Amino acid sequence: MSWQGITVGYALSGSHCTLEEVMPQIQRFVDAGANVIPIVSSTIMTTDTRFGTSNHWQDTLRSITGNKIISSLVDAEPLGPSKLLDVLTIAPCTGNTTSKLANAMTDGPVLMAAKAQMRNQRPLVLAISTNDGLGLNAANIAKLLIMKNVYFVPFGQDNPVAKPNSLVARMDLIPETCEAALQGKQLQPLLVERFLYA
Secondary structure (H helix, E strand, O other): OOOOOOOEEEOOOHHHHHHHHHHHHHHHHHOOOEEEEEEEEHHHHHHOOOEOOHHHHHHHHHHHHHHOOOHHHHHHOOHHOOOOOOOEEEEEOHHHHHHHHHOOOOOEEEHHHHHHHHHHOOOOOEEEEEEOOOOOOOHHHHHHOOOOOOOOOOOEOOOOOOOOOEEEOHHHHHHHHHHHHHHOOOOOEEEEEEEEOO
């Protein structure tokens, strides 16, 4: 698919261990012609981890997209009235973000962008990465699965032996899921097997 003329909102929440995995997907959108608007949680803006520094991830996002990072509620609020985003993906979408989204909480730029997208009845694509997807967050995922205009990147258990409640999306399927979502369809199969650790 050509993404020429399409604006993709790409929001990242604090699953730092998956940031390296999602950056190539942002590049795929850009390479296909999309205008990608990066949106990040406060965790991405302020936290250095063994997976990379905050400055590294910010620099990477600016370099790939060529756009300013939306990193505050004030910057994210205009996304609603402007109807800027044709599709918004939250990737990675943590358990914390999933929980807040399912319960109508808007306390940061990623959630504000999601609220704006739902207000405009435009597709919102979630790529979950949570250690409690089959635990307490299962109810929140279920609530979002039946919401109109909300789509999921196919996901599965990433380490069922050591972390039996953990669910992670197939990040390599983010562009394909967004393409289907723009057509009002959920990419199938939704439940997939991920690489299983020994």
